Amino acid sequence: MNSTLLLQPGSIAFGPDCLKKLAEDRLISVSERILLLVATPVLGAVEAPVAVMKAAGKSVEVFEYNFPGEPTFALFDTLVEKTKPFNADCIVGVGGGSVLDCAKLLAALTHNTQKLEDVVGIGFLNGRSMKLICAPTTAGTGSEMSPNAILLNEVTMAKSGIISPYLVPDTVYIDPALTVSLPSRLTAETGMDALCHCIEAFTNKFAHPAVDTYALRGIGLIAENLEKACKDGADMDARSALALGSMYGGMVLGPVNTSAVHALSYGLGGKFHVPHGLANAILLPEVLRFNMSADVKRHAELAIALGVAPQATDEATALAGIEKVEAISKACGIPQHLTEIGITEEVLPELADIAMNVTRLLNNNPRVVTKEDAIAIYKKLL
Amino acid sequence: MNSTLLLQPGSIAFGPDCLKKLAEDRLISVSERILLLVATPVLGAVEAPVAVMKAAGKSVEVFEYNFPGEPTFALFDTLVEKTKPFNADCIVGVGGGSVLDCAKLLAALTHNTQKLEDVVGIGFLNGRSMKLICAPTTAGTGSEMSPNAILLNEVTMAKSGIISPYLVPDTVYIDPALTVSLPSRLTAETGMDALCHCIEAFTNKFAHPAVDTYALRGIGLIAENLEKACKDGADMDARSALALGSMYGGMVLGPVNTSAVHALSYGLGGKFHVPHGLANAILLPEVLRFNMSADVKRHAELAIALGVAPQATDEATALAGIEKVEAISKACGIPQHLTEIGITEEVLPELADIAMNVTRLLNNNPRVVTKEDAIAIYKKLL
Numbered sequence: 066m067n068s069t070l071l072l073q074p075g076s077i078a079f080g081p082d083c084l085k086k087l088a089e090d091r092l093i094s095v096s097e098r099i100l101l102l103v104a105t106p107v108l109g110a111v112e113a114p115v116a117v118m119k120a121a122g123k124s125v126e127v128f129e130y131n132f133p134g135e136p137t138f139a140l141f142d143t144l145v146e147k148t149k150p151f152n153a154d155c156i157v158g159v160g161g162g163s164v165l166d167c168a169k170l171l172a173a174l175t176h177n178t179q180k181l182e183d184v185v186g187i188g189f190l191n192g193r194s195m196k197l198i199c200a201p202t203t204a205g206t207g208s209e210m211s212p213n214a215i216l217l218n219e220v221t222m223a224k225s226g227i228i229s230p231y232l233v234p235d236t237v238y239i240d241p242a243l244t245v246s247l248p249s250r251l252t253a254e255t256g257m258d259a260l261c262h263c264i265e266a267f268t269n270k271f272a273h274p275a276v277d278t279y280a281l282r283g284i285g286l287i288a289e290n291l292e293k294a295c296k297d298g299a300d301m302d303a304r305s306a307l308a309l310g311s312m313y314g315g316m317v318l319g320p321v322n323t324s325a326v327h328a329l330s331y332g333l334g335g336k337f338h339v340p341h342g343l344a345n346a347i348l349l350p351e352v353l354r355f356n357m358s359a360d361v362k363r364h365a366e367l368a369i370a371l372g373v374a375p376q377a378t379d380e381a382t383a384l385a386g387i388e389k390v391e392a393i394s395k396a397c398g399i400p401q402h403l404t405e406i407g408i409t410e411e412v413l414p415e416l417a418d419i420a421m422n423v424t425r426l427l428n429n430n431p432r433v434v435t436k437e438d439a440i441a442i443y444k445k446l447l
Numbered sequence: 448m449n450s451t452l453l454l455q456p457g458s459i460a461f462g463p464d465c466l467k468k469l470a471e472d473r474l475i476s477v478s479e480r481i482l483l484l485v486a487t488p489v490l491g492a493v494e495a496p497v498a499v500m501k502a503a504g505k506s507v508e509v510f511e512y513n514f515p516g517e518p519t520f521a522l523f524d525t526l527v528e529k530t531k532p533f534n535a536d537c538i539v540g541v542g543g544g545s546v547l548d549c550a551k552l553l554a555a556l557t558h559n560t561q562k563l564e565d566v567v568g569i570g571f572l573n574g575r576s577m578k579l580i581c582a583p584t585t586a587g588t589g590s591e592m593s594p595n596a597i598l599l600n601e602v603t604m605a606k607s608g609i610i611s612p613y614l615v616p617d618t619v620y621i622d623p624a625l626t627v628s629l630p631s632r633l634t635a636e637t638g639m640d641a642l643c644h645c646i647e648a649f650t651n652k653f654a655h656p657a658v659d660t661y662a663l664r665g666i667g668l669i670a671e672n673l674e675k676a677c678k679d680g681a682d683m684d685a686r687s688a689l690a691l692g693s694m695y696g697g698m699v700l701g702p703v704n705t706s707a708v709h710a711l712s713y714g715l716g717g718k719f720h721v722p723h724g725l726a727n728a729i730l731l732p733e734v735l736r737f738n739m740s741a742d743v744k745r746h747a748e749l750a751i752a753l754g755v756a757p758q759a760t761d762e763a764t765a766l767a768g769i770e771k772v773e774a775i776s777k778a779c780g781i782p783q784h785l786t787e788i789g790i791t792e793e794v795l796p797e798l799a800d801i802a803m804n805v806t807r808l809l810n811n812n813p814r815v816v817t818k819e820d821a822i823a824i825y826k827k828l829l
Contacts, residue, residue, distance in 0.1 A: 066463070066623070066687035066688070066691075067462055068460070068461060068462025068463065068464070068465050069460075069461050070458070070459070070460050071458070071459040071461065072457065072458050072459075073455060073457060073458075073459075074457065075454065075455060075457040075615065075617075076452065076453070076454050076455075076612070077452070077453040077454075077455075078450070078451075079450065079451050079452070079453065079657050080448060080449055080450025080451060081448070082450070083450050091612065230458070230473065233457065235457075241448070246596060272666075274687075274688070274691060275461050275691055277696075278660065278661070278664045278691075278695070279660070280665075282660045300716075301448070302448060305448035305656075306448070306656070309448075309656060309657055309660075312657075313527065313660075326696060334553050340820065366663070375790060
């Protein structure tokens with residue numbers, strides 16, 4: 066067994082309505098000036114904890130995050146400028162992946178001599194001076210568990226990853242009740258993203274038994290519950306299972322991370338503004354078909370984790386697993402073709418070029434992906 | 448799904464020889480005065496990292512832990528007295544459960560106005576001023592992952608638990624190479640203890656899906672590898688799997704914890720000095736037989752996790768699981784009867800009285816255990 070490093074929040078509160086107890090948090094109790102970065106739809110969820118914090122004599126500022134699309138470098142600079150005067154010692158992010166990624170970077174960069182441009186890549190961040198609490202409002206990104214933040218460089222239109230141990234939050238609140246109001250389409254897309262994290266970690270070239278634990282369990286939970294949550298958003302058991310699966314999807318991102326699906330989706334997101342989860346959901350089955358031959362047994366194990374009954378051969382089991390992924394995706398209303406989201410054949414070489422640059426993730430893929438392979442995968446999905 | 452709180456080290460390095468990189472740890476780099484509490488057999492393992500720390504200008508003291516049996520209150524006071532003058536800002540514990548429990552308490556109490564007697568129980572500790580790193584040298588206790596420390600009150604001969612979020616280490620090194628020199632008997636006893644943690648968390652009255660993840664995986668890893676490691680101590684794959692299973696056994700102790708097996712073993716350990724893992728190993732199958740009726744389906748799931756093939760009924764599957772636990776225990780050379788370790792019928796009422804006082808754990812048991820039940824369980828094991 067190889068060595069691995071698991072970085073994770075030291076405290077994870079999990080369960081419906083757990084965010085209501087935010088004001089009692091150990092980290093809040095030792096903070097004086099608390100800045101909450103909160104997505105618009107969940108502003109109501111922080112009202113009561115904020116009132117308790119203020120009654121306890123804390124200085125609290127709620128900054129509403131209401132910016133559409135993926136956060137850009139320019140947006141982040143604006144956030145720093147607007148929140149810096151408050152001089153917080155603790156940042157609380159409440160929202161989807163964009164909000165959490167910004168909260169994580171604010172905690173690390175607001176009082177730092179390093180600029181955003183200095184820290185793009187793996188391990189360049191020199192520290193984080195503010196305490197950091199994250200509460201996800203989608204079951205998808207897993208940002209609350211990971212050392213990753215992704216921003217869009219609006220000049221190059223490239224998605225840029227900032228990866229650092231200092232971006233792992235200290236404390237996390239995973240409150241499935243916050244995801245109940247999420248529309249079915251977003252539930253489906255973010256859920257497929259979480260499934261993708263788990264699958265890409267399990268089939269990864271650098272898969273590790275200590276990470277498989279999370280990946281396999283996440284795969285099972287999401288496969289069993291995504292359709293339920295899409296069809297009945299108020300099904301709290303399904304929402305809770307998805308939240309847990311998404312948490313596991315986040316846990317795998319640090320030590321192992323994703324591979325070709327996420328690499329091939331970079332251009333779809335960065336250049337064509339296809340929502341991240343949707344892009345991954347469309348790509349996932351075809352990339353699995355491409356990867357399968359690299360390790361048929363592993364892909365059969367994936368199928369079993371998805372809930373597929375073992376077939377006569379590992380190959381048949383693995384294929385049944387891929388069909389199960391497609392069936393879940395379809396049942397949740399996810400488009401299955403790139404043409405349905407406005408992608409046409411002539412842009413495929415450009416998409417493939419962008420993907421080829423994401424070597425950080427392509428290197429994780431169990432099978433080498435050439436530019437021609439990438440174009441062939443996209444083409445099958447037209 | 449209910450709410451739960453997972454407390455865990457923010458950083459877990461896992462893998463053979465990972466402790467060799469201790470000197471490069473982020474926490475070490477921000478410490479000035481580092482005290483290592485190290486079990487005698489692994490003193491050699493810290494020599495190289497200590498040399499690197501000293502070369503980097505750190506003040507380092509290695510304190511050898513060579514005390515037999517379970518640590519007592521008096522021993523702990525001696526440890527404080529002897530290590531306090533060094534004025535460490537970071538404690539590193541390297542050893543089995545006794546060493547780690549002492550290291551955890553030293554980090555919290557050395558510079559604290561609270562005394563050991565003040566903090567026995569759940570949640571009484573008011574903080575921890577020293578940074579804390581733990582590296583287990585057995586695959587058993589799980590102390591490195593948990594908020595628990597257990598000392599023996601030598602006056603009352605009762606084992607006393609100190610439970611606090613402040614006792615969860617900041618950073619953990621789980622290095623299976625450190626367990627290679629562990630004799631077969633200790634491998635078996637500590638491994639059965641880890642298995643017991645996972646099983647008692649999974650069959651617990653307060654079991655939780657977020658904790659089942661660890662418990663089920665730990666059960667599978669230990670069931671598959673304990674005999675291998677006992678028969679060939681140098682089998683690094685088996686040692687690594689056990690180390691991972693033991694880590695999961697530690698993770699379940701905070702949010703769910705153990706139940707009747709651990710309660711019934713208190714007297715065996717505290718009064719008759721039976722090694723902790725051995726006491727639990729002898730009790731485990733009979734307690735499972737007693738508990739099974741409380742939730743047959745759950746005990747059947749446990750059996751599947753142990754690697755048992757599903758039988759015609761859940762009851763048959765569950766029973767096959769208990770037989771599997773017995774078979775593993777026997778194959779590893781563990782005695783199956785209390786008389787083999789010197790326990791005779793006349794002391795059973797006293798053992799039962801001690802067990803009845805461990806309400807903290809008995810409350811977790813899926814079935815109510817009366818004093819008569821406890822005596823009946825002990826009796827079957829004579």
